[in-house]
Amino acid sequence: MTEDRIKDSERLSALAHPLRRRLADILRAYGPATASTLAERTGQGVGNVSHHLRVLGAAGIIEEAPELARDRRERWWRRASPNLSWQQSDHASDPAGALVAQTVQSMLLDRHTAAAREWLLTEQPPEWVDAAFVADRWLRLTPEELEEMGQELIAVLLRWGTREIPDDGRERPAVLAFAYGMPATP
Numbered sequence: 001m002t003e004d005r006i007k008d009s010e011r012l013s014a015l016a017h018p019l020r021r022r023l024a025d026i027l028r029a030y031g032p033a034t035a036s037t038l039a040e041r042t043g044q045g046v047g048n049v050s051h052h053l054r055v056l057g058a059a060g061i062i063e064e065a066p067e068l069a070r071d072r073r074e075r076w077w078r079r080a081s082p083n084l085s086w087q088q089s090d091h092a093s094d095p096a097g098a099l100v101a102q103t104v105q106s107m108l109l110d111r112h113t114a115a116a117r118e119w120l121l122t123e124q125p126p127e128w129v130d131a132a133f134v135a136d137r138w139l140r141l142t143p144e145e146l147e148e149m150g151q152e153l154i155a156v157l158l159r160w161g162t163r164e165i166p167d168d169g170r171e172r173p174a175v176l177a178f179a180y181g182m183p184a185t186p
Contacts, residue, residue, distance in 0.1 A: 004060075004081035007090045009097030014059035015084075016104050019044065020052045021111065024061055024079065029174040032065045032078040053077050082162060112178045138186050146181055153179050 006012045015021050019042065026041055027033060035053055039046045056062045060080055068076035088105070091097035119132070141149065157177060165172060 003083040003085055005090075006084060006086040009091050009094055009100045011059045011061070012086055012091070012097070012104055013100045014055050014061055016100055016107065017052065017055075018107060018111070019048070020056055020061075021104075021107065023049065023052055024056060024084075027062060027077060027079045028082060032068055032076045034074060034076055038077075083158060109180070112176065115176050150181055153181075 006015075015024065022042060023038055026038060030041075033041075035046050035050045038044075038053070039049045042049065053062065057064065057077070061084065062077050063080045065076040065078045068074075086101060086104075088098070088101050091101040124132075139146075139149075157179075160177075
């Protein structure tokens with residue numbers, strides 16, 4: 001499980017656009033794809049998707065997968081690393097970088113809560129309603145304890161996200177699992 005920790009705010013800024021983040025997420029969830037396939041999944045034009053793929057490629061977030069092309073015109077893309085991370089502190093010394101990191105975090109929070117809200121407002125099959133979960137707990141922790149808990153949660157998500165998917169004929173749609181931990185007032 002390789003992790004790409006983004007310490008360069010210019011690289012991180014590539015993820016500060018909602019469509020680019022979505023494209024990176026689709027490639028992580030479903031594997032390599034062409035611009036045409038990604039345009040269908042996102043409802044965007046192929047030219048627009050191609051532009052954003054080039055930006056992500058220039059930032060090293062994704063890379064071409066030429067071995068998948070059937071001819072010289074077909075371009076396939078894949079995630080350069082399955083796991084991206086960054087820390088606010090990596091960008092703290094640069095005011096512009098700190099703003100980029102904050103913007104990306106805020107955009108992700110908006111995206112995560114919007115996905116959860118959409119799911120709640122849409123009729124779902126009973127087996128998915130029963131399988132879905134919400135968990136929260138007010139804790140009293142030091143910064144070190146919060147960091148340790150976060151690493152444990154991330155390890156669980158990585159284990160499930162990088163496991164070998166069984167070839168048992170069962171459908172496995174993409175599932176978003178996210179957790180946030182931060183000081184707050186109850």
